[in-house]
Amino acid sequence: FPSPRKAYIAALRRQVEALQGQVGRLQGDFLQYKKVELFPNGRGVGQKVFKTAGFVKHFYEAQQVCAQAGGQLPSPRSAIEKEALQQLVEAEDKGAAFLSITAFWTEGTFTYPGGEPLVYSNWAPGEPNNDGGKEHCVEILANGKWNDIPCGAKRLVICEF
Ligand code: 289
Numbered sequence: 058f059p060s061p062r063k064a065y066i067a068a069l070r071r072q073v074e075a076l077q078g079q080v081g082r083l084q085g086d087f088l089q090y091k092k093v094e095l096f097p098n099g100r101g102v103g104q105k106v107f108k109t110a111g112f113v114k115h116f117y118e119a120q121q122v123c124a125q126a127g128g129q130l131p132s133p134r135s136a137i138e139k140e141a142l143q144q145l146v147e148a149e150d151k152g153a154a155f156l157s158i159t160a161f162w163t164e165g166t167f168t169y170p171g172g173e174p175l176v177y178s179n180w181a182p183g184e185p186n187n188d189g190g191k192e193h194c195v196e197i198l199a200n201g202k203w204n205d206i207p208c209g210a211k212r213l214v215i216c217e218f
Pocket residue numbers: 184186187188192204205206207
């Protein structure tokens with residue numbers, strides 16, 4: 058007979074092996090679910106997911122749509138994130154999309170929500186130009202470039218999760 062201590066260790070080992078199998082199966086199921094969920098109107102970049110709602114809204118409504126879904130408007134912080142958004146804008150074919158970035162409180166200085174300064178930008182040549190003195194929101198075009206526009210304009214809604 059094995060000693061009680063050895064039997065205990067053997068039982069623990071079986072439990073760990075069973076758990077390892079369960080975690081492996083969950084990881085496989087999760088990867089499959091992620092692929093299904095991101096097809097065709099979502100993109101995963103690192104820990105972030107961008108997904109388009111497929112319709113256009115004014116900035117404030119777009120903000121609400123994303124907040125109600127538990128997300129926010131997109132804050133691209135790198136070229137890779139910008140490319141994922143660009144792909145969604147191109148694929149959806151409904152024109153440019155809003156970013157989270159605004160210059161409400163800081164005329165001329167664009168920030169993330171809450172006022173954090175930008176760590177990355179991809180302005181089109183000559184932008185932001187605050188055309189007519191009324192451009193406090195930002196769109197990302199199908200070529201990935203950014204332009205400041207009036208917040209009352211309607212643009213494609215993409216949310217970041
Ligand atoms: O769509 C907004 C317009 O006012 C845009 O017109 C021209 O494309 C440029 O002047 C842009 O800067 C401007 O945002």
